Amino acid sequence: MPGIIAPTTAAVLTPPARGAIATVSVQGPEAIALADRFFKSLGKVGLRDAQIGRILVGHWQGEEEPVGEELVVAKLAEDLVEVHCHGGVQASQRILQHLASAGCQIESWQSRMTSQQEDAIVAEAKLELPRAVTSQAALHLLDQAHGALSREIVAVGNLLDQANFEAAEQKLDPLLSLAPFGKHLTQPWLIVIAGPPNVGKSSLLNKIVGYDRAIVLDMPGTTRDVLHATTALDGWPVQFSDTAGIRISDDEIEQAGIAKAKAALKTADLVIVMHDAADLKPDELDQSLQQLPSALHVVNKIDLASDLRMPDSGEMLATSAVTGQGVPQLISSIVSHLIPCVPQAHQPLPFTARQVEGLRQLHQQVQHRQRDEALQTIQTLLKA
Known part of the structure; x- marks a missing residue:
C-alpha cells in the first residue's frame, strides 16, 4: 500500500512588524518546485540546481507581475526552503498568497511548531517562549524546551515501573511547588498598591517604573481608576496596579474607583499597603497589619516626618517616593516575597495550566498507588 504523501506547507516564522527581516518557511515534497516558481535568482544557479545549504539572492515575482522585491532564499534541504524578505507584514503575506495560488497549504507558526514535535511539553515550551518578556524568564522556558520537565516526568514513570511510589512522589512534590513560578514566566506577577488617599501611591509607582505613569496631585481622590504599569524587577516581569485611595466618599466616580481597588486586592499576588509617615495613626496601623498580615506595609513620605517611630509588630518599610530613599530596599523585599526561592538553571518546572492539572x-x-492510571497520565502529559 503506497504511503501518504505529506502536503507542502508554508508559514511565517517571525513575529509581525517586529524586525527588519521576515522568514517564510516552505516545507514538504514540493517545497523546491513551489519556491522556484516565483524566485528568480540573480546568479547563474537557480534554486532547483543549488546545493543543500546554498543561499541565493534574487527577486520574488508573481506571474504577470513586474520585477518584485529583492530577497534571500536558503535551500536547507530537498524539502525545506526559507525565504527571507522585508519584515513588513505585506511582504510576507504577498509571498504566502503566491504560494497558496500554486497549491501550497498555509499554516501558522504555532501549527508548524507543534506538528514537528512528538513531545507535547517541548512543543508548549517553544510556543510560550515568545511570550517571555525578560531574559531570565526565557531561560527557564528554554530549559523546558530542551526537555528538562519531560525528562523528569519520564523519570517518574521509570520509578513507577519499579513500583517505587515513595521516590516518585518525592519527584512530583517540588514540581507542583514550582507551579506558581512557572505560570509567571509568561504572565507578570500582579502587585496592587493600596492605602488611604494622598499617601503617595501614584508617586511611588512612578518612582519604581521610572516614568510618570500616574497623575500626581496633593488633592485626595486624584486616582479614580486602577492604573496598570508593567516593568521588570531583578529580571522578573511584574505589573503594578495603582488604586484609588480607600475612604468614605459621596462622589459616585470615586466610589466606583474604590470598588475597583477593593476588587484588585483579591486578585493580587502581592499587596503593598501604604501609610503616611507625616500622619501615622497607631491604631489604624495596627488594624491594617492585622487585616493584611501577608501584605508589604510601607510608610511613605519619610522625608516629611521629623520624628518617625516605626511599630514593633509586623514587617514595615520606610520610603520616600520623592527622594527615592528606601525604594531599592522595597524592590528587594517585593522580589523576595514573590519569589522566595529562585529555581536553579536547568531545573524542571511546569508552566501551563494543562501541565499543572496533569501533575496534580x-x-x-501515585499517592493512591494507582500505577496503571498514573502511567497513562504520564503518556497524556508527554504525547503531542
Whole structure:
C-alpha cells in the first residue's frame, strides 16, 4: 500500500512588524518546485540546481507581475526552503498568497511548531517562549524546551515501573511547588498598591517604573481608576496596579474607583499597603497589619516626618517616593516575597495550566498507588 504523501506547507516564522527581516518557511515534497516558481535568482544557479545549504539572492515575482522585491532564499534541504524578505507584514503575506495560488497549504507558526514535535511539553515550551518578556524568564522556558520537565516526568514513570511510589512522589512534590513560578514566566506577577488617599501611591509607582505613569496631585481622590504599569524587577516581569485611595466618599466616580481597588486586592499576588509617615495613626496601623498580615506595609513620605517611630509588630518599610530613599530596599523585599526561592538553571518546572492539572492528577494517583492510571497520565502529559 503506497504511503501518504505529506502536503507542502508554508508559514511565517517571525513575529509581525517586529524586525527588519521576515522568514517564510516552505516545507514538504514540493517545497523546491513551489519556491522556484516565483524566485528568480540573480546568479547563474537557480534554486532547483543549488546545493543543500546554498543561499541565493534574487527577486520574488508573481506571474504577470513586474520585477518584485529583492530577497534571500536558503535551500536547507530537498524539502525545506526559507525565504527571507522585508519584515513588513505585506511582504510576507504577498509571498504566502503566491504560494497558496500554486497549491501550497498555509499554516501558522504555532501549527508548524507543534506538528514537528512528538513531545507535547517541548512543543508548549517553544510556543510560550515568545511570550517571555525578560531574559531570565526565557531561560527557564528554554530549559523546558530542551526537555528538562519531560525528562523528569519520564523519570517518574521509570520509578513507577519499579513500583517505587515513595521516590516518585518525592519527584512530583517540588514540581507542583514550582507551579506558581512557572505560570509567571509568561504572565507578570500582579502587585496592587493600596492605602488611604494622598499617601503617595501614584508617586511611588512612578518612582519604581521610572516614568510618570500616574497623575500626581496633593488633592485626595486624584486616582479614580486602577492604573496598570508593567516593568521588570531583578529580571522578573511584574505589573503594578495603582488604586484609588480607600475612604468614605459621596462622589459616585470615586466610589466606583474604590470598588475597583477593593476588587484588585483579591486578585493580587502581592499587596503593598501604604501609610503616611507625616500622619501615622497607631491604631489604624495596627488594624491594617492585622487585616493584611501577608501584605508589604510601607510608610511613605519619610522625608516629611521629623520624628518617625516605626511599630514593633509586623514587617514595615520606610520610603520616600520623592527622594527615592528606601525604594531599592522595597524592590528587594517585593522580589523576595514573590519569589522566595529562585529555581536553579536547568531545573524542571511546569508552566501551563494543562501541565499543572496533569501533575496534580498524577500526584493523587501515585499517592493512591494507582500505577496503571498514573502511567497513562504520564503518556497524556508527554504525547503531542
